[in-house]
Amino acid sequence: MEEIKIIVDEIFNNTRIDKVLASSMECKSRSHIQGLIESGNVIVNGKAVKSNYKVKTSDDIVITVPEPSQLDIKAENIDIDIVYEDSDIVIVNKAQGMVVHPAPGNYSGTLVNALLYHCKDLSSINGVIRPGIVHRIDKDTSGLLVVAKNDFAHMKLAEQFKEHSITREYIALVEGTMKTMEGTIDAPLGRHPKDRLKFAIVEHGKRAVTHYKLIENFAREALVLCRLETGRTHQIRVHMASINHPLVGDPVYGFKKQRFKSEGQLLHAKTIGFLHPTKNEYMEFTSDIPEYFEEIIKKLRGN
Structure with missing residues (x-):
């Protein structure tokens, strides 16, 4: 049996609890979360709640996840x-x-x-x-x-x-225009001290390094190429938010109000390269950003 504790972030204030938990607990479906709530396994400030309960900033949520x-x-x-x-x-x-x-x-x-x-x-x-x-x-x-x-x-x-020898490049749409053409974020990541479902820059976390390069600035956003030197959970999302450029569409680390309809952060793993395990030859693969991402870019260029 697993017990998860969450303190509600300001961005989720007045949001249904099932929606908040669905955003935070990525590996849990919304129907499963609703089942946990209905069975009394979700406690807010010491009391069981219903799925339509709207959370308040600093609510103390405890979720008990039974073993399968x-x-x-x-x-x-x-x-x-x-x-x-x-x-x-x-x-x-x-x-x-x-x-x-x-x-x-x-x-x-x-x-x-x-x-x-x-x-x-x-x-x-x-x-x-x-x-x-x-x-x-x-x-x-x-x-x-x-x-x-x-x-x-x-x-x-x-x-x-x-060994961090894998090539991993991502395309990200971030909030705000970039004032520098490129840079490196070298900041350790670990569990958020108040919310174990989030990650944060913490003093004794694992070393995390993200290299970023501006592709294109728009009026209020920027398209950025991020290259991972390390690969920590939520690394790009946390690192870019730490320099005041959170990812567009990010429900956890991004802005509460979003200008575009998106199912989540606008982040695409564009390139992966490595030595083939048996051929011992370097192989590299790339993929284009998906259509919904491309449509938003077209709108931004049109503006």
Whole structure:
């Protein structure tokens, strides 16, 4: 049984609690969260609440997540964009809104469910809940991931991630115009001291380095290329927010009021490059930003 504690951030003030938890708990579906609320497993300021309860700033929320009674990860015929595949690896261009791997309360509709259908063999290093998954990107971040089809490939890729030798570039639309052409953010990341579902720059966190370069300034936003030297959870989102350029559409670290309709942060994993685990040759893959992202860019250029 897992207990999660959250203190409500100001950006969520007067928002339904099921919507707040769905935004914060990326690996949990909204229906699962509503089930937790209805079963009395969500306590606000010491009292059980209903799904339509509107949270207040500084509300103290405690969520009890029961252990699953049975683990059954099923293969599902879900369309996914496979960019490349051989006997060792699969490169997938993940859509925004898709969770990478199952978690308690959300065992279907994930990339892993789709991979189990499309690829019969996946590495077993991360167990039955995350087969083949060497790294992940957030649910509402789109773009490229490399997946391991066997344990040897998994170990070789994991070594490169550990050594920070993997090429990873992201396209991000951020709030505010950039006054510098490029820069580096070197700031350690760890769990937020008051909200364990968020990350923050903390003194004793893990080293995190993001290099950024301006692509194009608009009237009130900027298109930026971010290159990861390290790969911490929410790294780009936290780092860009720390220099007053949060990602457009980010419900956790971004502005409360958004000018554009988006299902989440406008962040796309554009490039991934690495040494092939058996061929020992450098391979690099790129993908274009998705259509909804491109449409927003066109609007900004039109203005």
